[in-house]
Amino acid sequence: MFVRAVYATGDPALLDAAIRSVNSEGRDLLEERPGYRGAGVFADRELGKLLTMSWWETEEARRNSDEVMRERRKGLLEPFAGTMAVANYEAAVLHEIRHPRHGGGLRVTSMEFDPRDADLVVDTFRATVVPRSESLPGLAETALLIDRERGRGVTGSLFVDRACLAASRAAVAGLRHAAAAKAHAVVVGLEEFEVVHADVRFG
Template sequence: MFIRTVYATGDPALLDTALRSLNSEGRDLLEERPGYRGAGVFADRALGKLAAVSWWETEDARRNSDEVMRERRGPLMEPFAGTVAVGNFEAAVVHQIRHPQQGGSLRVTRLEFDPRDGDLIVDAFRATVVPRVESLPGLARTSLLIDRERGRALAGALFVDRSSLAASRAAMAMARHEASAKAHVDVVGLEEFEVVYADVRLD
């Protein structure tokens, strides 16, 4: 599948307004588009960060949906969003153990790599990270979203609750270290979010 990410920052006091809009009107707009497979919305309420992720059957479906969403994105996130960045990725690895749920937590690792090493990144994640983390208590899903052309990737780990995410930090750090060394990848960011909602049809 193919992914569009929207990453916004703004005044934490205004974040809930944007979350309500995305969870109602935003979700309705997405569900009307051909090829839509689901979405997730994640928040850091303390710092004022929002990440919205939509999943699409094909690259064309993602591209066509953006023609509509580009016009509506700004109004949906007013007055919260001071900055907005949009990214496009391929879902290279998705390993789901249980369905994520509201109130869970997400850890995102931002990666950069030589575009020629795209296959190496995917192989290392599948062979190293997935086996190491799939037995972690409370893990719902781990995934690798990759932009081969630009040499960027997002490695995500969704947990059913905040305590499970916190307990996983040491084990995830070991897996991150091993995989980044094998795949010649640079870790350029590490973030944690609350799951506002996460509903993706993977079958």
């Protein structure tokens, strides 16, 4: 599958209105598009950050949907979004243990790598990160999204609640260090979010 991520920052006091807009009108717009497989909405209410991710069967479906969403996105996120960035990824690895739920937690790790090492990054995540992550209490899903051409990627780990997310930090720190070294990747960002909505049809 293929993913479009929209990352917006703004006044925390205006975040709830943006979430309501994305979860109602925004979701209706996505549901109408061919090839749509679901979406996730994640928030950092304290700092004022909103991350939305839509999932698509094909790269073409994602590209075609963006022609519609590009015109509507700004309106959906106003007046919250002071900044907004859009990124596209290939969903290289998807591993679901249980369905995430509202109020859970998401950890996002951003990385950069030599585009020639893209397959090494994917193989390392699949062979090392996935099996070692399965033992983490409360883990619901883990995924690797990559942009092979630009040498960029993000890993996302969803937990059933924020307590499990917090409890996993020490174990994941060691795993992140080992996996990044093995994959020749550089970690450039680490963030955590509340799961507002998550409904992706992997199968």
